[in-house]
Amino acid sequence: MGYVRGLKCRECGREYPVEPIYVCEFCFGPLEVVYDYKRIKRVLTRKNIEKRGKNLWRYKELLPIDGEPQVGLQSGFTPLIRADNLARELGVKELYVKDDTVAHPTLSFKDRVVAVALTKAKEFGFDTVACASTGNLAHSVSAHGAKAGFKRFVFIPASLEPSKIVASLVYGPNLVAVDGNYDEVNRLCSEIANKYKWAFVNINIRPFYAEGSKTQGFEIIEQLGWKAPDNVVVPCASGSLLTKVWKAFKEFKEIGILKELETRVFAAQATGCSPITSAIKQDTDVIRPVKPNTVAKSLAIGNPADGYYAGQVVKNTGGYGEDVSDEEIIEGIKLLARTEGIFAETAGGVTIAAAKKLIEQGRIGRDETTVVCITGNGLKTQEALAGHTAEVHYIKPNFSAFEEVLKKIGYQ
């Protein structure tokens, strides 16, 4: 027996039963899962959580399932790393990296949302799951879906890089590469989701799927010793992750696990796709869709479904939004790797570079505690670094050739 009360429209507040629906029939607002916090408060305590397995289901009462977890039993609970080297470099006292580069099983935070989405899909009785994706989501649906025994349809734009396609294909889904521009792929997938009775994780299962992102927020609080940070920097694509990290913090406050909550939430985007941070900077509620053009492909959502709500969270918590150029993204990836030994994908470079800017601007205080969310592994986007890394020293197999190298690099 779960703790979900139902679905509720974020715009007009109209309530709906728990079904695979995602948009309000009356005002077209997005639907959000609502819980019975009074009952959850009685069962979900710090002590109970600490006794449970180290995966995202340790917070299961605050996730939208009715029965027991069925998919992604080892997902979540990634390390929160105290990043002293990076902190020194950026001139702040206390900095943490929430490291989803090692998420199980496909090395991005999408493993969290898909674990929840597919468990819900089982509960709804679907036998087929689907998604439209350019990368991380496709990998996760393919992998989690394989283990859980679903038929899988994964839709991608045909222009996608071969390495990303292989990382989905290996799990044996039906991979459909759509020969069309981005808008055409989008529209086709919306139509397919309307016609076929599949669990389209980021369309008709979206309200449940998105809740999985909260686990990143829960873990941050727990791993900080049941405290909220002063600042959290979150990369934005659709804006969903940012709103859910904040929802997680608020829920922990609501059920009494967190005593104080004064966190400021900051949004990070690439300059080549910054509809959310642009709206924040211009202090407007209207998100203007853009045509993405950035190396950070996993954040390239030009018409972000949750952009408005992400902007509201930033505004209401006293945070800000910052965007960074492709060069700054590459520098951000290298900075994190060089200081903390963590290889993040391009979205991680966005977060690091944006955090750096926000610190330099004084919007993030140097004496405060800050968490940066790193959402995916750099092995997935290696091509972004081509020509930007240190060079290999090629030598002949003899000792003097090696000593030449030492001389060249000034080794002593």
Place this chain on the structure above:
Amino acid sequence: MRRRVRLTFPQNLIKEPVIFTMAKRYEVLPNIRRARVTDTVGEMILELEGEEQNIEKGIQSLKEQGIEVELIEGDVVE
């Protein structure tokens, strides 16, 4: 078939009967579900019902006039 779209009008078209013209010309049934029209802003959520190709043509004609047409769900490719 039915399709839901969000339209953003440029300022010069706010006072023009573009929806009526499109609906009549391409035989689609428009149902205005939400709208916010002031002197400077024109936004509308519209449900279009009709033959698929007619809806396509209708949307295309709106775009050609300079109206931004977006799917109601936002982008779905993640």
